[in-house]
Amino acid sequence: MTMIDGQMVATQIKQQIAKQVNELAELGVTPGLAVIMVGNDAASEIYVKNKQQVATDLGIEANTIKMPADTTELAIIKKIQILNADPAVDAILVQSPMPTHINEQNIQAAIDPSKDVDGFHPYNLGQLVTDANEYYPVANTPRGIMRLLKWYDVKTTGKLALVIGRSILVGKPMAAMLTNADATVITANSQTKNLDELIAIADIVVVAMGKANAIDAQKMKAGATLIDVGINRLADGTLVGDVANKNNTNLAFATPVPGGVGPMTIATLMETTVELAQQHVAHGND
Numbered sequence: 581m582t583m584i585d586g587q588m589v590a591t592q593i594k595q596q597i598a599k600q601v602n603e604l605a606e607l608g609v610t611p612g613l614a615v616i617m618v619g620n621d622a623a624s625e626i627y628v629k630n631k632q633q634v635a636t637d638l639g640i641e642a643n644t645i646k647m648p649a650d651t652t653e654l655a656i657i658k659k660i661q662i663l664n665a666d667p668a669v670d671a672i673l674v675q676s677p678m679p680t681h682i683n684e685q686n687i688q689a690a691i692d693p694s695k696d697v698d699g700f701h702p703y704n705l706g707q708l709v710t711d712a713n714e715y716y717p718v719a720n721t722p723r724g725i726m727r728l729l730k731w732y733d734v735k736t737t738g739k740l741a742l743v744i745g746r747s748i749l750v751g752k753p754m755a756a757m758l759t760n761a762d763a764t765v766i767t768a769n770s771q772t773k774n775l776d777e778l779i780a781i782a783d784i785v786v787v788a789m790g791k792a793n794a795i796d797a798q799k800m801k802a803g804a805t806l807i808d809v810g811i812n813r814l815a816d817g818t819l820v821g822d823v824a825n826k827n828n829t830n831l832a833f834a835t836p837v838p839g840g841v842g843p844m845t846i847a848t849l850m851e852t853t854v855e856l857a858q859q860h861v862a863h864g865n866d
């Protein structure tokens with residue numbers, strides 16, 4: 581079994597991004613990323629900290645806007661409208677999850693689709709489902725996973741892919757990307773019957789449940805590929821994925837946690853930010 585090295589692939593992608601940032605600098609353009617964080621969520625804190633560091637290293641201007649947990653939906657939408665109108669901002673990300681009194685769909689729909697770095701806007705989700713030929717941003721975690729599959733030459737055409745989880749952040753766009761890549765896709769959720777039987781036959785299993793050790797890798801088929809999207813911090817401080825027993829399996833590939841999908845999410849977020857900046861230059865609204 582080969583452990584996928586997400587850190588290594590992310591480093592390679594970041595070298596490419598640095599070149600593109602230099603090209604934009606020659607045009608007098610610095611890609612700008614704005615992150616809105618409402619309240620305090622542990623996973624989001626990690627993400628924002630890592631993201632800020634990587635952006636700075638690459639020459640991307642990143643600003644994190646923190647809003648208190650009791651902020652109203654209208655106040656967030658007003659903030660988004662200011663960022664939509666700001667030519668220095670190419671990419672807007674509103675950290676998920678938000679406090680329960682906020683309707684996340686209203687927030688995602690308020691972001692200018694041309695600045696929608698998460699690909700959560702209904703327009704961009706529509707582009708993904710239609711497999712549109714023109715450029716559109718997509719969610720960075722599944723995008724990073726598709727990159728890892730390509731890098732390790734894991735074929736998707738004609739393969740049975742099982743996606744466990746149906747969030748807008750990971751499961752739904754993941755299923756759409758795998759479908760667009762000619763896989764046969766099953767999206768499972770908490771009501772799915774006989775999950776173990778599906779796990780036993782799938783060629784690719786993507787687990788995005790957000791629950792430590794919820795799935796046993798030993799139940800997977802020999803030669804299959806496992807992508808573990810979970811990032812769970814245990815009481816003793818250790819970081820684990822959603823899948824237990826990855827070692828000593830007959831899998832072809834598996835992603836570790838940490839060092840698997842996480843670093844790729846950050847790298848592809850930067851890549852999408854740069855692409856949006858390039859789009860804004862090309863369409864004359866930089």
Ligand SMILES: Nc1nc(=O)c2c([nH]1)NC[C@@H]1CN(c3ccc(C(=O)N[C@@H](CCC(=O)O)C(=O)O)cc3)C=[N+]21
Nearest residue numbers: 623624626627630674675676677838839840842843845
């Ligand atoms: N609008 C929105 N978009 C997101 O993409 C988004 C979000 N909200 N909310 C929170 C989740 C979580 N997330 C992470 C990405 C990378 C690491 C990461 O870098 N993980 C490292 C571990 C870091 C450590 O050592 O603590 C790794 O897996 O190796 C963590 C968490 C993005 N998310």
